[in-house]
Amino acid sequence: MADDKAATLYRMILPEETCPFGVRARALLEEKGFVIEEHVLRSRDEVDAFEAKHSVQTTPQIFIDGERIGGSDDLERYLAA
Numbered sequence: 001m002a003d004d005k006a007a008t009l010y011r012m013i014l015p016e017e018t019c020p021f022g023v024r025a026r027a028l029l030e031e032k033g034f035v036i037e038e039h040v041l042r043s044r045d046e047v048d049a050f051e052a053k054h055s056v057q058t059t060p061q062i063f064i065d066g067e068r069i070g071g072s073d074d075l076e077r078y079l080a081a
Contacts, residue, residue: 007034010050011060012041022060025072029062032079
């Protein structure tokens with residue numbers, strides 16, 4: 001795990017929907033004492049562009065030390081290691 005405990009979190013918060021997996025990922029990072037650089041995707045176009053750019057099919061996506069960890073389930077496994 002990163003010594004500086006910094007993470008970058010991309011998550012979706014649309015007017016009609018807040019992604020519960022993004023909420024969970026943020027809570028997991030906070031519980032472990034990470035400083036979070038958060039990027040909120042606020043429209044379906046932003047979400048689609050992010051997913052295309054990073055070749056992923058879902059949000060949230062978490063990066064630690066420049067490495068993509070994955071989504072909230074991946075983050076949970078990473079933090080348990």
